[in-house]
Amino acid sequence: MEKRELIYEGKAKRVYATDQPGQVIQEFKDEATAFDGKKRGVIAGKGKVNAQMSDIIFRYLEKHGIHTHHVKLISENELLTWWLEMIPVEIIVRNYAAGSLAKRLGYPERTEMKSPIVEYYYKNDELGDPMLAREHIRELGLASDEQLDEMTSIALRVNEILRPFFEARGIILADFKLEFGLREGRILLGDEFSPDVCRLWDAETGEIMDKDRFRRDLGKVEETYAEVLRRVSEEQAGVAASVYVSPKKGVLDPAGQATLGALKSLGYEEVREVRIGKYITLRLEGVEADKAEERVREMCERLLANPIIEDYRVEID
Numbered sequence: 001m002e003k004r005e006l007i008y009e010g011k012a013k014r015v016y017a018t019d020q021p022g023q024v025i026q027e028f029k030d031e032a033t034a035f036d037g038k039k040r041g042v043i044a045g046k047g048k049v050n051a052q053m054s055d056i057i058f059r060y061l062e063k064h065g066i067h068t069h070h071v072k073l074i075s076e077n078e079l080l081t082w083w084l085e086m087i088p089v090e091i092i093v094r095n096y097a098a099g100s101l102a103k104r105l106g107y108p109e110r111t112e113m114k115s116p117i118v119e120y121y122y123k124n125d126e127l128g129d130p131m132l133a134r135e136h137i138r139e140l141g142l143a144s145d146e147q148l149d150e151m152t153s154i155a156l157r158v159n160e161i162l163r164p165f166f167e168a169r170g171i172i173l174a175d176f177k178l179e180f181g182l183r184e185g186r187i188l189l190g191d192e193f194s195p196d197v198c199r200l201w202d203a204e205t206g207e208i209m210d211k212d213r214f215r216r217d218l219g220k221v222e223e224t225y226a227e228v229l230r231r232v233s234e235e236q237a238g239v240a241a242s243v244y245v246s247p248k249k250g251v252l253d254p255a256g257q258a259t260l261g262a263l264k265s266l267g268y269e270e271v272r273e274v275r276i277g278k279y280i281t282l283r284l285e286g287v288e289a290d291k292a293e294e295r296v297r298e299m300c301e302r303l304l305a306n307p308i309i310e311d312y313r314v315e316i317d
């Protein structure tokens, strides 16, 4: 794949054309800006961290059913992505009060929201990225109501996926910003997911692990970006197990019998047998896969199944 001309240079990334139709390269820079570009600096290694973290997060989101622009990481600070016609609305999801939200609501920093708050901002440097209401977005024609609903529900879903992801790595996801765009009429999540565009707090010490370290001159900026990447790269420890429980052949299964009768009365004459069981998933920590299987079998014998009348099957991932 060939890197071609520079299409756009933003504050954090350069976007290049490629010889692949519809695909662009996003090159992540070490330059950092804050407060509408009034504060400028360099965070050594930031481009690398942000590209690699975006790669990990976008792949994780894809695995969990979110459609994104991501194709692949092609060098330590470059991503290959689909080119999107960007929608100039930034969607912010907030789990805790911080920055402008703390001010707006008069809440102390770090107050947890009763439920996640979604805000919209106009991606427009000249106007200073003002906050928008749904009606403003309609007035400006930035996105249709259906598009805005879709972006909002994807953003909330991303929050549901990423909060536990970060929690498992000892990090609180306080808030984050998403940008979306269109490819062949379809809304895809674009841009980046990095410490530049979210607030991350160490779950144990409360230490700030995001761009606020740069904004507020808290020091150890490079080290903290590197630490976030280290934690995000960590494979989650533990083993996933699935247990399938079903009534033994010949054992009376009233739910199965009733369903069999109902299926027949709906015209599914070919059904001869229905047995209804249950499916249980478990996650175990601090055990090897072999040992985990033994332990889960024991759990089945003692609690999860009734071995006299039920069969069970254990699968370990």
Ligand SMILES: Nc1ncnc2c1ncn2[C@@H]1O[C@H](COP(=O)(O)OP(=O)(O)OP(=O)(O)O)[C@@H](O)[C@H]1O
Pocket: 008, 009, 010, 011, 012, 013, 014, 015, 024, 069, 081, 082, 083, 084, 085, 086, 125, 179, 181, 190, 191, 192
């Ligand atoms: N898949 C994509 N296709 C096209 N453009 C994208 C894609 N993902 C992100 N962009 C855009 O690339 C630009 C460069 O990103 P960067 O973060 O450097 O810009 P920015 O400084 O935040 O914004 P801007 O300079 O546009 O005000 C942004 O305008 C962003 O919206």
Ligand SMILES: [Mg+2]
Pocket: 010, 011, 012
């Ligand atoms: Mg940006």
